[in-house]
Amino acid sequence: MGEFISGYIPFYYGFFDYYYVILILPVILASMGVQLWLKSTYSKYSKITNSRRITGARAAYMVLQYYGINDVNIMKIGGNMTDCYDPTQKVIKLSEGVFDGCSVAAVGIACHEAGHAAQHAESYAPIKIRNLILPVCNIGSALSIPLLIAGVIFSFEPLVWIGIGFFGFTALFQFITLPVEFNASRRAISVIESNNLLTFEEKQGAQKVLKVAAMTYVAALALSLAQLLRLILRFTGRRR
Numbered sequence: 001m002g003e004f005i006s007g008y009i010p011f012y013y014g015f016f017d018y019y020y021v022i023l024i025l026p027v028i029l030a031s032m033g034v035q036l037w038l039k040s041t042y043s044k045y046s047k048i049t050n051s052r053r054i055t056g057a058r059a060a061y062m063v064l065q066y067y068g069i070n071d072v073n074i075m076k077i078g079g080n081m082t083d084c085y086d087p088t089q090k091v092i093k094l095s096e097g098v099f100d101g102c103s104v105a106a107v108g109i110a111c112h113e114a115g116h117a118a119q120h121a122e123s124y125a126p127i128k129i130r131n132l133i134l135p136v137c138n139i140g141s142a143l144s145i146p147l148l149i150a151g152v153i154f155s156f157e158p159l160v161w162i163g164i165g166f167f168g169f170t171a172l173f174q175f176i177t178l179p180v181e182f183n184a185s186r187r188a189i190s191v192i193e194s195n196n197l198l199t200f201e202e203k204q205g206a207q208k209v210l211k212v213a214a215m216t217y218v219a220a221l222a223l224s225l226a227q228l229l230r231l232i233l234r235f236t237g238r239r240r
Contacts, residue, residue: 019233023226031219034212041212042081045105045205046097050198056098056110063114063191064092072117076100083109085116092117107197108206111188112213118187119180126179137173140166148231164231171224174217181217185210 054062060074074092076099083094092113098106119127147163150156189207192198198206 017234019230023230023233024223027219027223027226031216031223034215034219038081038212038216041209042105045108045209046101046103048104048202048205049102050104050107050202052197053102054107054197055100055102056094056106057100059107059192059197060092060094060110060114062195062197063111063188064117066191066195067118067121069117069121072114072121074099081109083113085113085120087116087120090117104198104202104205105209107192107202108188108209109213111191111197111206112184112210114191115184115187116180119184124180124183126176126183130173130176130180133169133173133176137169140169144170160235164228164235167224167231168228171221171228174221174224177217178214178221181214185214 057074057076064070064072064074072090072092074094076096077093079095080097081095083098085092092110094110094113097103098109118124144163144167147159147166149163151158151160151163185207188210189203192203192206
């Protein structure tokens, strides 16, 4: 059991786990840096009011109108940077600062979430693929570590590899998420430009916010890949 719990701590049956230091720790530190970068960028551009004083809710509505979408609602939710699109309810959920805010960041984020609504309305291919594998990914995420542990305890190699395979679905899901997020941002910027929602300088600010936000998904993928590689190396190293 200590072998796979060490995916979260740098020890392996009482010995220092060098795979953790080499593969996991650098990615964790980089991910923390990205999160700080996002908070700093969001804080900066959430304080800059756009010249047209367009709220995030209004900006999201304009994106929906641009794509001819009339069956998606926009609602306010609590929290900070909790914005998302819920395809099951067809609702764009915007945090208070984005829904009511007139900042450059609010417009960029709101348009991004509306971009997700447009993806679903147009049956964007990566969205369909991601939804298709989501159930398997959820199962894999829940069973991967227990299967790995059971495989080691009972010295049953196929079970270990099944567990590693299930864990791989997590990385696959995050990999497919990348084009989804980047495309939503491209759609957002395209509508901002077409409808002159922001000035050129303001648009650049919104792009920076969305770019850094996308980097959090890159960091999540990198961490999953590092964890997957570590599990593979740890298991093959154990066999030797």
